[in-house]
Amino acid sequence: MAEGKAYYKDYDVEIPETLSAYGYGDSPLTFVNLSDYNGMRKLQGMDSVDLLENNYRILYNKENVRGLAE
Numbered sequence: 001m002a003e004g005k006a007y008y009k010d011y012d013v014e015i016p017e018t019l020s021a022y023g024y025g026d027s028p029l030t031f032v033n034l035s036d037y038n039g040m041r042k043l044q045g046m047d048s049v050d051l052l053e054n055n056y057r058i059l060y061n062k063e064n065v066r067g068l069a070e
Helices: 034-043 062-069
Strands: none
Touching: none
């Protein structure tokens, strides 16, 4: 993450007006390293994931985002 760029609005991302009204751009970006993520998956009985160098996995709660958009 670039220094001083900790929120969605700090990046060149188009945030729909319906989400902007709820301050979605002011939401902080959160990160977890792959080994911790895989540890959480293991606790849930899920398989681990592998990522190639400079690859990322983006997670979000679709129901929360849908609710904000509506």
